[in-house]
Amino acid sequence: MHKNSGKKENILRNSAFQTIIASLLCIVLGLFVGYIVLLIINPAGAGEAIVAIMKNFLYYPSAAAATKYLGTTLVKASALLMCSLSVLFAYKVGLFNIGAAGQYVVGVGACLYFALRFNMPWYVCLIAAIVTAALVGGISGALKAYFNVNEVISCIMLNWIGLYSVNMLLSQVKEQSTPYTKALASANKSALLPNLGLDQVFSKNEFVTLGLPLAVVMALAVWILLEKTKFGYELKATGMNKQAAKYCGMREKRNIILTMMIAGGLAGFGAGIFYLTGIEQWMVQQTAVPAMGFNGIAAAFLGGLNPIGTVFSSYFIQHITSGGTYVDKTMYCTQISDLISAFIIYLCGFVLFFRLWLNRFLDKRDEKSGRNGQKGGKA
Amino acid sequence: MLLLIQYTLIFASVLVLVALGGCFSEHSGVVNIGLEGIMVIGALGGALMMKYVPAGLAAPVVILLVILSSVLIGMLFSLLLGVAAIRFKADQTLVGTALNLLEPAAAVVLVRAINTAESVDNVSSTVAYGTAKKAFIVNIGRFEFNWFMVIALLLLAVSYIVLYKTRFGLRLCACGEHPQAADSVGINVYKMRYAGVLISGALGGLGGLVYITAGVSEWKFENGVAGFGFLALAVMIFGQWRPVNIGLAALLFGLFRALSNVYTGFDALVALKLPSTIYNMLPYIISLIVLVFVSGKSRAPKAEGIPYDKGQR
Numbered sequence: 001m002h003k004n005s006g007k008k009e010n011i012l013r014n015s016a017f018q019t020i021i022a023s024l025l026c027i028v029l030g031l032f033v034g035y036i037v038l039l040i041i042n043p044a045g046a047g048e049a050i051v052a053i054m055k056n057f058l059y060y061p062s063a064a065a066a067t068k069y070l071g072t073t074l075v076k077a078s079a080l081l082m083c084s085l086s087v088l089f090a091y092k093v094g095l096f097n098i099g100a101a102g103q104y105v106v107g108v109g110a111c112l113y114f115a116l117r118f119n120m121p122w123y124v125c126l127i128a129a130i131v132t133a134a135l136v137g138g139i140s141g142a143l144k145a146y147f148n149v150n151e152v153i154s155c156i157m158l159n160w161i162g163l164y165s166v167n168m169l170l171s172q173v174k175e176q177s178t179p180y181t182k183a184l185a186s187a188n189k190s191a192l193l194p195n196l197g198l199d200q201v202f203s204k205n206e207f208v209t210l211g212l213p214l215a216v217v218m219a220l221a222v223w224i225l226l227e228k229t230k231f232g233y234e235l236k237a238t239g240m241n242k243q244a245a246k247y248c249g250m251r252e253k254r255n256i257i258l259t260m261m262i263a264g265g266l267a268g269f270g271a272g273i274f275y276l277t278g279i280e281q282w283m284v285q286q287t288a289v290p291a292m293g294f295n296g297i298a299a300a301f302l303g304g305l306n307p308i309g310t311v312f313s314s315y316f317i318q319h320i321t322s323g324g325t326y327v328d329k330t331m332y333c334t335q336i337s338d339l340i341s342a343f344i345i346y347l348c349g350f351v352l353f354f355r356l357w358l359n360r361f362l363d364k365r366d367e368k369s370g371r372n373g374q375k376g377g378k379a
Numbered sequence: 380m381l382l383l384i385q386y387t388l389i390f391a392s393v394l395v396l397v398a399l400g401g402c403f404s405e406h407s408g409v410v411n412i413g414l415e416g417i418m419v420i421g422a423l424g425g426a427l428m429m430k431y432v433p434a435g436l437a438a439p440v441v442i443l444l445v446i447l448s449s450v451l452i453g454m455l456f457s458l459l460l461g462v463a464a465i466r467f468k469a470d471q472t473l474v475g476t477a478l479n480l481l482e483p484a485a486a487v488v489l490v491r492a493i494n495t496a497e498s499v500d501n502v503s504s505t506v507a508y509g510t511a512k513k514a515f516i517v518n519i520g521r522f523e524f525n526w527f528m529v530i531a532l533l534l535l536a537v538s539y540i541v542l543y544k545t546r547f548g549l550r551l552c553a554c555g556e557h558p559q560a561a562d563s564v565g566i567n568v569y570k571m572r573y574a575g576v577l578i579s580g581a582l583g584g585l586g587g588l589v590y591i592t593a594g595v596s597e598w599k600f601e602n603g604v605a606g607f608g609f610l611a612l613a614v615m616i617f618g619q620w621r622p623v624n625i626g627l628a629a630l631l632f633g634l635f636r637a638l639s640n641v642y643t644g645f646d647a648l649v650a651l652k653l654p655s656t657i658y659n660m661l662p663y664i665i666s667l668i669v670l671v672f673v674s675g676k677s678r679a680p681k682a683e684g685i686p687y688d689k690g691q692r
Contacts, residue, residue: 037485037488041492042496096472096473096476098476143670143671143674147670147672147674147675148674148677149674150616150674152412152472153609153612153613153616153666154667156606156609157606157609157663157664157667157670158667159606160605160606160660160663161660161663161664164656164659164660165656165660167656168656287605294476294480297476297480298480301473329502330495330499331495332492333487333492333495333502335484335487335488335491338484338487339484341480342480342481342484343477343481345473345476345477345480345481346459346463346477346478349467349469349470349473349474349477350463350467350469352468352469352470353468353469
């Protein structure tokens with residue numbers, strides 16, 4: 001019925017458009033709250049600090065430096081994109097993969113161990129990261145499918161188990177004097193991902209590698225898998241109603257396990273394309289799971305749970321996270337960005353209500369204008 | 380051995396408090412995955428109170444003030460979940476997760492802001508409690524008795540009575556089992572759910588306070604509470620949402636957690652020559668195994684996690 005009632009409403013009723021509006025609102029509100037917090041801490045530099053967070057690499061006046069740090073932000077964003085795809089993929093199948101963080105950690109452990117202990121080339125390390133992380137994801141899936149264990153809790157437990165195990169494992173390949181693992185560039189050059197000339201594009205930023213385009217390709221692949229294949233359809237059906245899926249002859253247990261394995265594999269892939277660039281070394285005394293996996297949740301929901309949307313939202317989340325390092329440290333700390341992105345996730349919880357409200361508002365308006373139209377017709 | 384008992388009891392107290400918090404919230408029909416975050420923020424409330432409380436006050440007053448500030452802060456922040464999940468029908472897992480990220484980040488930002496304001500060079504996220512912490516501890520011989528152990532036990536008993544013997548508790552459970560039926564006999568489901576979430580905030584905040592005062596005199600807020608909120612949820616599931624079972628489950632988990640602190644005191648365990656990391660992992664591994672055995676025939680409140688909509692039948 002609404003389809004006939006004028007072209008103006010159509011764009012507001014479009015669900016993709018609604019999602020984009022909702023996400024933009026979340027971002028604006030999130031930044032606003034961040035600004036308020038900055039004001040409370042110290043009113044003097046709040047404006048400057050929030051601008052620094054939003055500017056990120058543009059902080060550098062020279063174009064070459066800015067391009068270089070754009071590259072670094074992109075590399076981090078590509079890992080974040082994989083984590084958010086992992087969360088998104090599981091969520092589409094009705095599972096909340098809070099374990100992306102732990103699967104990511106296990107991926108780091110596997111790829112660095114293969115690179116530093118066995119001196120393997122990069123593709124073997126990358127595959128090792130994917131497979132190991134997929135197995136860890138699979139554990140959560142199997143526990144859910146066969147023992148009805150809540151996947152959120154099993155994922156959290158596996159996050160901590162994974163963190164401690166990886167610390168233990170990577171202690172074998174760490175530098176003598178520091179708690180960091182050996183640098184790939186000196187210990188095993190073949191484990192570094194090939195640059196494919198991309199480093200030249202970003203003012204010789206040697207960390208920009210094959211991983212960057214691969215991450216975008218994976219986003220497309222996830223979209224195709226979920227939207228265009230029978231397998232993806234089955235997975236989503238299992239997520240909507242497990243019993244119905246079983247009744248229709250789908251193997252619902254297998255689907256749950258496979259989903260978590262794919263989600264884990266995606267997170268592991270993210271770990272591989274980040275750590276195999278040599279951009280960071282693992283610190284084996286780490287006492288907290290890295291934030292990458294948790295930020296992935298933010299990016300997945302901010303992107304409206306659409307693989308293509310997450311490409312942009314991952315970049316945004318990473319942009320403000322990196323931007324946090326440029327705030328004036330005599331007044332504020334870098335965690336202000338974490339606060340902003342956490343608040344953005346919180347706001348994402350309201351998106352459903354926002355869309356309901358918007359549709360109801362539009363219905364009312366249509367009703368009114370419809371009535372007015374009739375009146376006008378009679379007179 | 381004495382040390383092991385002491386640590387077991389204190390960690391079990393934490394788990395009992397937080398698990399009871401989760402229990403109240405889930406019985407009202409709201410899944411509170413954000414307990415971890417609530418613990419951190421409640422701990423912060425208590426820690427700041429300990430830091431700023433005047434030195435001369437009598438011990439009971441100090442105890443009361445510190446507990447009150449933890450509880451109130453915990454309740455305040457649990458409202459973030461309550462409003463989103465009850466009024467706005469948000470996805471409870473998503474909002475809970477957001478709280479788990481939001482509250483530790485807020486705590487770190489706040490503590491660092493305070494530290495930096497005190498001296499520009501101090502960028503740590505540590506709060507030292509000063510002398511106020513002594514109010515909680517009574518030394519009986521070599522055993523460090525902590526008032527929180529009694530408080531946890533008392534609250535366990537109170538929870539049992541409230542949940543099973545009072546009108547409020549039974550109504551609360553009705554809202555988690557079948558909110559439509561509860562509504563049809565005149566119970567305000569929304570109010571009950573707010574009550575459940577607020578109680579979980581109070582208990583979660585208190586649990587956080589107990590956790591950060593267990594054996595240390597300062598806390599680095601960047602570390603959060605190391606998954607304890609989730610261990611408490613595992614305890615709650617192992618206890619099948621019933622207070623007495625939760626108490627027993629908490630003792631078991633507390634024991635494994637305590638082992639990682641004091642295993643060096645046991646010759647038999649040292650002789651095994653396991654790396655200390657194994658002991659750190661132990662509580663998490665045990666909880667996974669336990670969950671495998673108890674989740675199958677779960678007695679979770681039937682309507683938990685589903686937003687209540689008056690219009691839906």
